[in-house]
Amino acid sequence: MELTIWGVRGSIPAPGPATVRYGGNTSCVSLRTPQGGLIVLDCGTGARNLGMSLMDGPFGRGRGEAGILLSHAHWDHIQGFPFFIPLYVPGNGFTIFGGGKSSSMLEGILEGQMAPQYFPVQTLKNMGATIEIVAVAEGTPFAVQGCRVTARTNPHGRSGALAFRIESGGKAVVYASDAGYPASGPPASSIDLYRGADLLIHDSTYTPEDRGRYPERGFSSIEDAVLCAVRAQVKKLVLFHYDQDYSDADVDALAARGRRLLDAQGAPDIDLVAGAEGLSLTV
Ligand SMILES: [Zn+2]
Numbered sequence: 001m002e003l004t005i006w007g008v009r010g011s012i013p014a015p016g017p018a019t020v021r022y023g024g025n026t027s028c029v030s031l032r033t034p035q036g037g038l039i040v041l042d043c044g045t046g047a048r049n050l051g052m053s054l055m056d057g058p059f060g061r062g063r064g065e066a067g068i069l070l071s072h073a074h075w076d077h078i079q080g081f082p083f084f085i086p087l088y089v090p091g092n093g094f095t096i097f098g099g100g101k102s103s104s105m106l107e108g109i110l111e112g113q114m115a116p117q118y119f120p121v122q123t124l125k126n127m128g129a130t131i132e133i134v135a136v137a138e139g140t141p142f143a144v145q146g147c148r149v150t151a152r153t154n155p156h157g158r159s160g161a162l163a164f165r166i167e168s169g170g171k172a173v174v175y176a177s178d179a180g181y182p183a184s185g186p187p188a189s190s191i192d193l194y195r196g197a198d199l200l201i202h203d204s205t206y207t208p209e210d211r212g213r214y215p216e217r218g219f220s221s222i223e224d225a226v227l228c229a230v231r232a233q234v235k236k237l238v239l240f241h242y243d244q245d246y247s248d249a250d251v252d253a254l255a256a257r258g259r260r261l262l263d264a265q266g267a268p269d270i271d272l273v274a275g276a277e278g279l280s281l282t283v
Contacts, residue, residue, distance in 0.1 A: 001147075001168055002032040003199065004280045007046020010178070010205050010219065010241040011076050018247035023277025025049070026076035027177055027241060029201065034169050037145030038066040041164065041175045041201075046277065047080030054086050062091025067144035069151075070098035071177050072161040073109045082114050082121070092129035097144065099153065099162050103135045136162070139189075152193045154179035156218040165193050171283045172197045176228070177241045179203045180218030186228050194232035198283045201275065202228055204239035204254060219243075222254050226261040229270050236271040237262075238281070 007013075007025030015024035026044030033039065040050065051059075058064040064086055071077055086092050100106035110133070111124045124131065136142060141150045147168040153160040156178040163176035174197040179190070194200050203220040205211075211221035222239070229237040239258060242251050255274035262270050273281070 001034065001166070001171055001173055001283045002280060003173060003201075003283065004030045004032075004050075005046075005238075005240075005275050005277060006030065006050045007044045007080070008240055008242055008275045008277060009044070009076070009244055010203075012244045013045045014244040021248040021276060022242065022251050022274065025277055026079065027071075028080060029175060031166060031173065033145050033147055035146050037147070038064070039145050039147065039166065040066055040068045042071055042077045042177065043068065043079070043081040043084060044076045045080045045083070048083040048085075051080075051084040051086050059086035059089060059092055062089045064089075064092045065145075066094055068094055068096045069144070069149065069162075069164050069175070070096060070106075071163070071175070072099060072156065072159065073106075074157070074161075074178070075113075077177070078110065078113060081110065082119055086129065087131070088122075088128040090128045093132075094129055095132045095134060095144070097134050097136045097142070097149070097151075099151075099160070100135045103133045106135050107133045138162075150193060152189050154190055155182065155187075156180050163190065163193055165197065172199075173283055174200045174202075174234070176200065176202045178218065179220050179224070180215070181220065181224055186224070186231070191228065191232050194228055194234060197232065197234040199236045199238060199281065200229055200232065200234040201238045201240045203241045204258070205241050205243050207254060207257070210243065222258045223261060226258055226265065229272075230262070230265050230267045234270065236273060236281075238273045238275045240275040
């Protein structure tokens with residue numbers, strides 16, 4: 001599987017001279033499956049660049065197909081959706097998987113941000129592509145683009161955020177953005193989902209100090225991310241979803257701190273990568 005990061009920022013886009021290296025777009029990751037299929041993880045503003053990059057291929061000719069996994073519907077995870085150009089090309093097909101009590105509830109949330117008060121162009125129903133929306137059942141594996149996907153809810157705000165484990169050809173990638181664990185630590189269900197992953201993309205919004213300052217925001221610190229990586233014995237930890245006010249230098253420091261924490265916890269074999277816009281990784 002080949003993974004590409006299109007947005008690493010949490011909460012709100014943060015473009016500017018202080019964020020050029022890691023990028024200012026909000027959460028979006030793409031995953032190419034070994035069979036050439038496409039899975040999109042979250043549709044923050046990074047989805048705009050992903051969409052444009054796809055237009056040279058089948059998606060530009062109305063022959064593209066992809067699965068979109070939405071962790072939750074906070075703005076920084078859906079705001080790029082109306083700007084994802086392949087959705088406007090008739091003939092393309094998308095299946096959107098997300099949380100919610102029902103598929104129609106999830107559809108209502110996505111439709112809501114495209115209501116005429118917020119968005120001038122179109123509604124979800126007449127974007128052009130065929131869009132199917134599926135509310136996923138937690139813990140029950142489902143198929144997306146030939147991969148086996150399992151979802152679990154992490155604590156985050158009032159409604160939580162789904163984390164996804166994507167498996168194909170004996171490899172596993174886990175996407176766990178927006179996780180605010182209780183003081184007792186990550187629940188067993190989260191660690192089970194992450195267990196042994198070849199690559200874990202984990203919420204690393206804060207330093208431990210800032211995490212302590214803003215516990216109500218429901219995000220992880222670098223310490224939380226490292227703890228999960230060690231407990232679940234993953235091979236590679238990818239830091240993700242940085243605070244909008246963190247500069248490139250702040251993220252460098254966060255990554256260096258993560259490396260030191262891994263070494264201190266007796267896990268020098270776990271690779272640590274600071275997620276950055278434009279970064280591609282092969283699993
Ligand atoms: Zn977020």
